[in-house]
Structure formats: C-alpha cells, structure tokens
Amino acid sequence: MESFYDNVSKESLIYLGVTLLVLIILYWGTSVLMKRLGKNPKYLLPKSAFRRLAFPLVLIFISILLRMKALRDLLNLEDAEYWFKKASTILFIFAMAWAMIALLKIIKKAVIQNYDIGVADNLKARKVYTQFTILERIFIFIIILLATGFMLMSFEEIREVGISIFASAGVAGIIIGFSAQQFIGTILAGIQIAIAQPIKLDDVVIVEGEWGRIEEITLTYVVVSIWDKRRLIVPTPYFINQPFQNWTKTSSELLGTIFLYMDYNVPFDKIREAQTEILNNTDLWDGKVNVVQVTDTKPNYVEIRTLVSAKDSPTGWDLRVHVREKLIEYLQENYPESIARTTRLTVERKDDKNED
Numbered sequence: 001m002e003s004f005y006d007n008v009s010k011e012s013l014i015y016l017g018v019t020l021l022v023l024i025i026l027y028w029g030t031s032v033l034m035k036r037l038g039k040n041p042k043y044l045l046p047k048s049a050f051r052r053l054a055f056p057l058v059l060i061f062i063s064i065l066l067r068m069k070a071l072r073d074l075l076n077l078e079d080a081e082y083w084f085k086k087a088s089t090i091l092f093i094f095a096m097a098w099a100m101i102a103l104l105k106i107i108k109k110a111v112i113q114n115y116d117i118g119v120a121d122n123l124k125a126r127k128v129y130t131q132f133t134i135l136e137r138i139f140i141f142i143i144i145l146l147a148t149g150f151m152l153m154s155f156e157e158i159r160e161v162g163i164s165i166f167a168s169a170g171v172a173g174i175i176i177g178f179s180a181q182q183f184i185g186t187i188l189a190g191i192q193i194a195i196a197q198p199i200k201l202d203d204v205v206i207v208e209g210e211w212g213r214i215e216e217i218t219l220t221y222v223v224v225s226i227w228d229k230r231r232l233i234v235p236t237p238y239f240i241n242q243p244f245q246n247w248t249k250t251s252s253e254l255l256g257t258i259f260l261y262m263d264y265n266v267p268f269d270k271i272r273e274a275q276t277e278i279l280n281n282t283d284l285w286d287g288k289v290n291v292v293q294v295t296d297t298k299p300n301y302v303e304i305r306t307l308v309s310a311k312d313s314p315t316g317w318d319l320r321v322h323v324r325e326k327l328i329e330y331l332q333e334n335y336p337e338s339i340a341r342t343t344r345l346t347v348e349r350k351d352d353k354n355e356d
Helices: 002-007 010-039 049-066 069-075 078-112 123-153 156-168 170-179 181-196 268-280 313-334
Strands: 204-207 210-217 221-226 231-235 254-262 290-297 302-310
Touching (some): 123 181, 254 313, 268 313, 302 313
Antiparallel strands (some): 204 210, 210 221
C-alpha cells in the first residue's frame, strides 16, 4: 500500500477527484434541467430527451478522464500516454457525433409532435414530416461522414498517406468524380425533394402507371405503396426529372369521375335527381361537388359524365364505386329501356338448290 501511494502524487489524486466531481455535477445539472424543461408545457423539449443524451454525455466525460495525466499516474501507465490520448480522441469524436444525432432526433420529435398526420386536412403536417425526415437523414449522413474522417485523420500515419494520395492522384480523382456523378446527383435530388417538395409523405401519386401512396422518402430512393400492397421503389431523381401525377400536392380533396353510356331516350334530369339522393344518403360525399353532364354522343349511345367530390383519394374511389352501382340499379329498376344496347341481326342465306 505504501509503494502504491508513493507512486501516486497527491496532486494527481486532487486533480482527478476535482475533475470527477465537476463532471458528476455537470451530468446531474444537465439531467435536472432537461427533465424540468420536459415537464414544462411551455417548452418543446420531450420528456425522453435526456435519455437520448445520457450515454453520449457519459462517453464524453470518460474521454476527458482518459486524456488526464492524473489518471495515468494513478494507474501507473505513463508509458501508454500515446494510446490513452488516441483512445480519448476517438471516443470524444464518436460521442460527439452520437450526441449530435441524438439532439437532431430530439429536435425532430419536438417539432413534429405538434402536427397530426392522421387528420383529414393533413397537408401542413405531411410537409413538416417530409422536410424533417429527409433533412434528418442528410444531417446524419454528414455527421457520420465527418466523424469517420476526423477519426482517421487523428492518426498521423493515415493523414500522411491521405495527403500523398491526394497530391498524386489528380487524374484518378477526376475519374472517381465522374463515376460518383450519379450518386451525387441522387443525393442532390433528395435535398431538392426536401426543399421544393414535389412529393410528401402520404401523397397519392401515379408513377409508371401505378396508383399508390408515398410511404417512405430517403436520400436515394422513394417507396410507393401500391393499392394492391406491392411496393414500387423509385430513385429520387425520377421525381425531379420525370413527369408524374400527384393528386394531393396542394390538397387531399379530390374529384371523382363516373362515366355512363346510355341510350338516347335516357331522362337526364332523373339521373341528376337520383345522384343527388344517392350522395345525400352516404357519408363518403363531402357535400361540395355534384354534377351530371352529357359529354359526348355516338350513333348508338350518349356519354354521361358525373362528377362527385370526396375528402381524399381512397374515399373518392369508394364514392365513385358506390354512385356508379346505385345509378345502374336506379336505371335498371326505373328506366331499363334507357340502357344502351347493340342489336345484332342474324341473316340466313338460303342455298340455291333449296330455292329451286
């Protein structure tokens, strides 16, 4: 015991003890402050914020302790100064990157918790969700990239090799740049989608002839959930460079079209009355648009187009199916003669021998 205390100076113990005390006070103070802010409704900080930051903070404090000479004196490992400092640097960079990502997620949760994407009029909520989801992934990608670079550059050997490679590989860099052009373009397309928002989460789109909803947006691809449960994976540059239909770009409200092909003696006013009654008896209609028009005429039939409106595209689809079915039933029961028919005539040709 005496030899141990002889190797450990009183100054090292004092420095280490004071540092530990300061770090514990900082950790406790941060915990109390964040928990109080989380309980106060005036602040946007979620209650679980400190849990996300607790472990990165501990790692930062450990990295500070590893860099202290007092700890090496205490452990009698003065010869391992190089490795202690390298471990401290790498741990500090890793913990800072972790803390920044955790802080980013806390900010995202604090903002989007005020927006409900499940309500009928969710355009603003979907805009916020889309922006924060894409920007979060962009920042996480940048943070991880920079943290990895800083870790590698902390080693003198790697730094020297990297500088020599950069100095002698101009042509190779140009080739790599051209090779990565598509990847860079994909990343930039993801950033453009976050800013300009040609699409948003839960938007109803028609892409490559498929009807579906935007389920996920990443930096490099977009997942479209097709109506029959399939998933269409589309590169993000597609939504910048190619035309596509977005049914909910500015509003989730949608007009539904129904076509009927009827005989010329169909009573148009009766169809209007029937459609009005059908719409008044269903919750699918939003009460805004109810139109019946004759849009075309052919030798054997007339084309009738009806317009109805609904709060969103799934409801609009159900409403169109419902109105079409009820109108056909109404015509079958009340005006069966007005349904368009094609008359076929069969002409029998007698054989010349039979005529004789």
